[in-house]
Amino acid sequence: xxxxxxxxxxxxxxxxxxxxxxxxxxxxxxxxxxxxxxxxxxxxxxxxxxxxxxxxxxxxxxxxxxxxxxxxxxxxxxxxxxxxxxxxxxxxxxxxxxxxxxxxxxxxxxxxxxxxxxxxxxxxxxxxxxxxxxxxxxxxxxxxxxxxxxxxxxxxxxxxxxxxxxxxxxxxxxxxxxxxxxxxxxxxxxxxxxxxxxxxxxxxxxx
Amino acid sequence: xxxxxxxxxxxxxxxxxxxxxxxxxxxxxxxxxxxxxxxxxxxxxxxxxxxxxxxxxxxxxxxxxxxxxxxxxxxxxxxxxxxxxxxxxxxxxxxxxxxxxxxxxxxxxxxxxxxxxxxxxxxxxxxxxxxxxxxxxxxxxxxxxxxxxxxxxxxxxxxxxxxxxxxxxxxxxxxxxxxxxxxxxxxxxxxxxxxxxxxxxxxxxxxxxxxxxxxxxxxxxxxxxxxxxxxxxxxxxxxxxxxxxxxxxxx
Numbered sequence: 001x002x003x004x005x006x007x008x009x010x011x012x013x014x015x016x017x018x019x020x021x022x023x024x025x026x027x028x029x030x031x032x033x034x035x036x037x038x039x040x041x042x043x044x045x046x047x048x049x050x051x052x053x054x055x056x057x058x059x060x061x062x063x064x065x066x067x068x069x070x071x072x073x074x075x076x077x078x079x080x081x082x083x084x085x086x087x088x089x090x091x092x093x094x095x096x097x098x099x100x101x102x103x104x105x106x107x108x109x110x111x112x113x114x115x116x117x118x119x120x121x122x123x124x125x126x127x128x129x130x131x132x133x134x135x136x137x138x139x140x141x142x143x144x145x146x147x148x149x150x151x152x153x154x155x156x157x158x159x160x161x162x163x164x165x166x167x168x169x170x171x172x173x174x175x176x177x178x179x180x181x182x183x184x185x186x187x188x189x190x191x192x193x194x195x196x197x198x199x200x201x202x203x204x205x206x207x
Numbered sequence: 208x209x210x211x212x213x214x215x216x217x218x219x220x221x222x223x224x225x226x227x228x229x230x231x232x233x234x235x236x237x238x239x240x241x242x243x244x245x246x247x248x249x250x251x252x253x254x255x256x257x258x259x260x261x262x263x264x265x266x267x268x269x270x271x272x273x274x275x276x277x278x279x280x281x282x283x284x285x286x287x288x289x290x291x292x293x294x295x296x297x298x299x300x301x302x303x304x305x306x307x308x309x310x311x312x313x314x315x316x317x318x319x320x321x322x323x324x325x326x327x328x329x330x331x332x333x334x335x336x337x338x339x340x341x342x343x344x345x346x347x348x349x350x351x352x353x354x355x356x357x358x359x360x361x362x363x364x365x366x367x368x369x370x371x372x373x374x375x376x377x378x379x380x381x382x383x384x385x386x387x388x389x390x391x392x393x394x395x396x397x398x399x400x401x402x403x404x405x406x407x408x409x410x411x412x413x414x415x416x417x418x419x420x421x422x423x424x425x426x427x428x429x430x431x432x433x434x435x436x437x438x439x440x441x442x443x444x445x446x447x448x449x450x451x452x453x454x455x456x457x458x
Binding site for chain 1: 286287372374375377379380381382409412413414416418419420421422423424425427428429435437438440441442443444445446447448451454
């Protein structure tokens with residue numbers, strides 16, 4: 001009666017774009033500073049350490065952890081309602097719909113691994129601060145590099161295609177022309193962020 | 208001396224009853240210019256003999272108008288959901304594969320039960336309330352600026368192509384599907400129907416309503432009546448969001 005499904009679904013949409021989208025952009029931009037060498041990235045990370053701890057933990061819990069858990073859990077529920085059929089109906093948007101779900105399925109285990117290893121185990125339990133040197137040695141393992149690059153690209157795609165579907169879900173982009181424009185623009189953003197990601201991942205590996 | 212008669216091969220997915228196992232049979236039909244899938248099925252009905260020469264029960268399917276207006280003959284032809292009556296053999300890859308639209312319960316062979324869409328139309332109040340509690344007199348005029356849109360959506364023949372193509376419609380989901388959802392917009396445009404617009408928008412907010420749309424946009428690709436389903440789904444999303452704000456802030 002209170003249309004719980006409706007509000008949960010809309011919250012899922014808002015959280016994905018405005019909360020987790022910012023988290024993705026922060027990761028891309030902070031890592032991109034590593035292109036300027038160890039000092040640049042460590043300087044950026046040190047600046048984050050200047051944020052008073054209670055505020056920092058508050059941001060981590062309410063700005064990342066809770067939204068991410070909600071988005072992932074409700075997202076799994078949504079993904080299970082789809083019977084992806086790009087083989088039968090191979091239209092562009094149907095492929096996007098399918099890739100949105102496939103990228104999500106990759107991101108669930110990837111983010112569990114990423115968060116538990118780097119944030120909870122390395123930084124939290126062992127007390128080793130995240131630094132250029134740490135990431136540089138972490139990304140000497142080719143398996144880690146490949147899984148992380150796929151993870152970043154999956155997250156960026158999920159976010160960028162999410163912009164398009166957000167505009168449809170909220171009735172912002174109504175007609176086919178404007179929906180097409182939004183779709184092309186968000187895929188250009190995907191291309192740009194992906195290039196930056198590949199550049200800094202290559203930089204970690206090569207230098 | 209007689210020239211060899213050209214044949215068209217049909218590979219048909221059959222099923223003897225709602226809970227029976229599907230199997231396939233192949234039939235050859237004499238080619239003739241302008242042959243369509245319904246006409247071919249009628250030939251098979253007259254002479255239900257498979258390519259192996261076995262006499263079998265005739266293939267069951269549903270059709271009515273034979274001019275892409277009633278929606279009854281929707282089936283999966285070469286993998287795509289479409290109307291059999293307007294599927295010309297000349298424009299299809301051969302052999303032609305026919306299968307029932309399994310988004311719906313199969314009754315027998317190609318015959319499906321599409322009554323779930325009627326139930327969905329009841330859910331979204333797909334009618335105009337004229338119960339005598341207000342004076343109707345002459346029919347009210349349609350808004351000339353939206354009449355074209357209303358006319359377009361009124362072409363919907365509840366064939367179910369969009370539900371068959373939609374990845375979010377099926378036993379794994381409770382989505383009512385694009386066709387019944389978009390009908391809510393048709394009745395919201397009607398000069399008398401619009402009085403019940405909040406009711407319809409609230410119905411769309413419920414589980415299985417418009418929120419279950421995942422924007423795969425297959426519906427608009429397969430609609431045999433070329434209804435701009437995704438455009439009206441976006442419009443309904445807009446209307447539903449406004450209605451949600453009203454629900455929150457009006458009380």
